[in-house]
Amino acid sequence: MKLRMVPKEVFEVMDLNGQFNYHWSPDAVFSLVGLGTSYLLEFFEFYGDAISKYYDRFVKNTAFEDDRFHTFISQERRHAAAHKMLNLFMTKKYLPPAREKYHPRVYDFMYPTYKEFVEPIIAGIEEDAAKGMTLDSPHFREALKSIAIFETEVCMAAFSFFENLFDKGKITHIINQSQNLGVLYLFGYHYAEEMEHCHVSIETYETIYGEKLWTQKEVDNYLNNADILTRRIINATLFVARELGAEVSVRQIAFRLPAKNRMVAVGFNANDPQINSRIHYFVEKWDSEWEPLLRAKIHEEIKRRQVA
Ligand SMILES: [Fe+2]
Numbered sequence: 617m618k619l620r621m622v623p624k625e626v627f628e629v630m631d632l633n634g635q636f637n638y639h640w641s642p643d644a645v646f647s648l649v650g651l652g653t654s655y656l657l658e659f660f661e662f663y664g665d666a667i668s669k670y671y672d673r674f675v676k677n678t679a680f681e682d683d684r685f686h687t688f689i690s691q692e693r694r695h696a697a698a699h700k701m702l703n704l705f706m707t708k709k710y711l712p713p714a715r716e717k718y719h720p721r722v723y724d725f726m727y728p729t730y731k732e733f734v735e736p737i738i739a740g741i742e743e744d745a746a747k748g749m750t751l752d753s754p755h756f757r758e759a760l761k762s763i764a765i766f767e768t769e770v771c772m773a774a775f776s777f778f779e780n781l782f783d784k785g786k787i788t789h790i791i792n793q794s795q796n797l798g799v800l801y802l803f804g805y806h807y808a809e810e811m812e813h814c815h816v817s818i819e820t821y822e823t824i825y826g827e828k829l830w831t832q833k834e835v836d837n838y839l840n841n842a843d844i845l846t847r848r849i850i851n852a853t854l855f856v857a858r859e860l861g862a863e864v865s866v867r868q869i870a871f872r873l874p875a876k877n878r879m880v881a882v883g884f885n886a887n888d889p890q891i892n893s894r895i896h897y898f899v900e901k902w903d904s905e906w907e908p909l910l911r912a913k914i915h916e917e918i919k920r921r922q923v924a
Pocket residue numbers: 657661691692695696806810
């Protein structure tokens with residue numbers, strides 16, 4: 617796992633000003649879905665960061681401590697920082713995010729998620745901790761589980777991102793069609809790291825609690841609409857579209873989301889040799905080929921603008 621830097625030129629061509637063009641991919645609705653997802657990623661990265669404080673309290677210096685968990689959280693903190701400017705820009709005409717007791721940046725449309733998801737878990741951990749519980753806190757267990765589920769979902773999203781937009785030479789077409797290479801780069805960088813650390817939270821949960829994460833029951837639960845992302849991506853995308861003055865329907869958004877039943881199978885673990893080699897392939901491609909190509913195109917774009 618590496619801590620990659622987002623070069624400042626990426627933000628330069630992102631045009632977080634009146635020139636901002638949201639069509640970072642050839643498909644307008646898919647572009648909006650990506651920007652909606654940007655808010656969810658940031659929101660859950662802060663949630664992960666909050667839970668990592670309890671990880672430090674409960675797991676550090678026990679036999680379960682895993683250095684990779686700290687690296688995973690460091691990657692997430694950097695992701696949140698990288699998305700913050702973009703997210704703030706898109707909502708600038710409206711209210712800035714509010715600081716809540718257990719989350720520093722809650723946009724209005726994420727407030728229900730804060731209340732139904734974050735607050736009960738973290739308040740619960742606090743109550744459990746006051747009773748002297750650590751790893752045996754049922755709320756801490758729920759928190760680690762929710763992170764592992766979320767991370768699996770993001771990992772699946774990363775697979776479809778690279779498969780549909782970058783792999784097998786598709787990137788050339790996407791770069792030519794993209795009207796915002798900065799946003800395209802941001803997602804490439806983010807999803808590469810998501811794949812890279814996908815296994816960490818799953819293994820953390822499985823090792824500490826001695827059970828598999830993706831049991832039949834958990835997969836059923838996920839398929840029966842209890843996944844963390846789908847409904848929230850729809851809400852966030854509607855919000856983004858309104859902010860950007862774009863017209864989009866729930867049907868159009870839902871059509872862009874990957875089919876859930878193709879995603880997680882019973883026993884899913886990102887360290888499974890087949891999954892692992894796919895992850896390795898995409899991350900390697902990002903570092904050695906796609907990232908340098910995208911960066912070169914961004915430099916070309918900057919030069920072109922200077923001449924114009
Ligand atoms: Fe992330």
